Amino acid sequence: MSTAFPQAAKVALGMPQLRSNLAHATGTIRAKRAKVAGELDDWEQLRSAAAAIKADVQRRMPELAVAFERNATEAGATVHWARDAAEANAIAARITREAGADEVVKVKSMATQEIELNEHFEAEGLAAWETDLAELIVQLAEDKPSHILVPAIHYNRTEIRDIFRNRMADAPKGLTDDPAALAEAARLHLRRRFLSAKVAVSGANFAVAETGSLVVVESEGNGRMCLTMPETLISVVGVEKLLPRFADLEVFMQLLPRSSTGERMNPYTSVWTGRAAGDGPKDVHIILLDNGRTEVLADEVGRQALSCIRCSACLNVCPVYERTGGHAYGHVYPGPIGAILAPQLEPGRHDDLPYASSLCGACYEVCPVKINIPEVLVHLRQQGPHQAGEKAAMGAAEAVMARPRLWRAALGAARFFSRPWRGRGFVRRLPWPGSKWTMSRDMPVPPKESFRDWWKERER
C-alpha cells in the first residue's frame, strides 16, 4: 500500500506556520458557513433535494449528456468529448492554436487542474495564465493549490506580499500586506491581459441539460472577464456537472455559496448558452470530460462522490485536513472528498487516502449534497489492498471471535497478561507485532472482569 499520505502528513505537521495559517482560515470559514446555513429554515430539505437531483443525474447520465450536447450545439457551441486528460488537453491546445493565440487566460477550474492543462500547455509552448487571485499567488510561487476553493489557504498575508514582491514584475513599490492592497496589485497585474486576451479557458459549476447552458460561480470578476472579453472560449466540464433543468439552480445556488465562501450569494454568477449575437465570445467550445468518472459511476457505493459540487465545506471541518493541509493528500482534490475521489479516479494510486480520516462524520454533516463520505471511506478501505500480516491477524481475530469459548479464553488471557497496566486506562505502545496496531492508536487496558462475568455474578 502507498504510504505517501502518512509521510507527507508528518512533514506538514512539523510546520508551525502552516498549521497556524490553516487553523485560522478554516476556523473563520467554518463560523461563516454555520451562520448563513443556519439562516435557512429549509436547509435540510435543500440538501435532500440536491442529493436526489444528483442521484438522478447519475442514473440518467447518458441521456442528459446527449441532451446537453444537442441544446448547446443548437445554441452555437461546439461540443467535444474527451476520454481522458491527454485527449482534453490536446483538444484545448488545438483550439487555442487555431484561434491564432499562444496564450490563454484562465478562470479557476478544478477540472483543468485535474487534467494538468497548464503543464500540458507549457510543454506545447503555450502559456496559461491563472486569473483567480489565489491561483495567481500559487502560480507565481510555482507552488500547488492546497484547497479546492481557496488554493492559497496555506499562505498568510505577509507570505503573499513577499511572493508578489519577489515574483510579480509589476508589483507596486512599497506594497504592504493589507489584503486590499494585495487585491489591487492583482487587478493592475491582470487588467491588460484580460482586455487583450484572445482565448480563455474555464470550467463550469453546472451544465444544464435542458438548455445547454453553463454556469460559473465566482467572486472577483476574473471569471466574467474571461467568459466575456475574449473571442474564443473553451470550457472543460466533467460529465458529472450536469443538472437536468434550469430550475434546479434554485436548489444548488442556495447551497453552493453558503457552503463554500459562507456568503448568501457569491458576488458574480455567469450563465451562458452557446453564442450570443454581439455579446461575448464568437467561438464557444465545450469539452465534456470523462477522465475516470465513468469508472466511479460503475461503483454503486462510490458513485455518490460524483455528486460533489466542489464547495470544500468538508475540507474546512475535517480534523485531519485542518492539521495537514491539502498538499499532504498528493492529489488535486484534498480533504475528505479527495480521500474518496482520488482513489476512485486513479485506481491503485491513492489507496492510503481512505485511511486519512478518523471517520468522525463531520464532512457528511456539512455536505450540501449529502455525500456519505464515511460510508464511501469504509467501502474503499474494504476494497483496497491489505498486507499479508494484517490479513493473517484479521483472519485469526475472526476465527477467535466466531467461537464464544475461544473468545472467552482469549479475553481471560488478555486480562491476565495486562495486569501490570491495570488502572492506567490505555497502553500507548505494545511490543511487536502489536506495535503495528498501537503505532496510530492507543490500546485500552482490559478491565478486571468482563461484562459477561459481571452479569453472571449479579444473577447469582
Place this chain on the structure above:
Amino acid sequence: MSAREEILARMRRALDGAGPAPEAPREYRRALDADTDVVELLIDRLVDYKAYVHHGIESIAGALGEAKRVIVPADLPAEWRVGDAAFIEDEDLSTAELDTADAVLTGCAAAVAVSGTIMLDAGAAQGRRAITLVPDHHVVVVRHDQIVGHLAEALPRLDQTSPQTWISGPSATSDIELQRVEGVHGPRRLDVVILPD
C-alpha cells in the same frame, strides 16, 4: 469508436442494472413568508455587501457621483439619464472605449431580496455583458416590481438562454486568509437605485 460513443458506452455499462432514481423531494421553500417586506430586505442585504442604495429617479445623478463619461445601453429610458454626465450609448464600443468610461448605468431583469442578488439577462435596458464589467462603477436601476423575495421566484423571470450575470455586491475576494475584501476585477463600486412602481 469516437470518444463520444466510447464515453456514452462506458456510462451505459456502468449503469447496467441500476434502476431509475426516486423522484427528488422538493419540500424546500419557494417563497419567503408573505409578510416579508422584500424591498427592505433587499436594501439590508445590499448594504451588507457594501453596495450603495438610493431611491427615486432623481437620485441617479447622485449615484453617478463624479462620473463624467457614462456608458448606457441604447434602450435605456431617457428619463433615467439624469445629471450632467455625458451618456454614451453602447453601439459596439471598443474595449478601450469601455475602459476609459467612468461608470455604466443599466436596468436589470430581477432582484432577489434574501440574497441581495441583482440579475441581468441582456434584456431591456441592460445591454451586453461587457458594458457592466469593464467600467469600474456600475449604477443599476431596480424597479419595485422587479424585486422578489426568493431565488425560486426570480428564475422564471429570466430569459434562460440569454447571457446572464447575477450580481451580489461589488467585486470581492476572500482569497487572503478568507477575509472578504471588496474590489478586484469587476466594478469596485456598485450603486443600486430603487424606483417605486
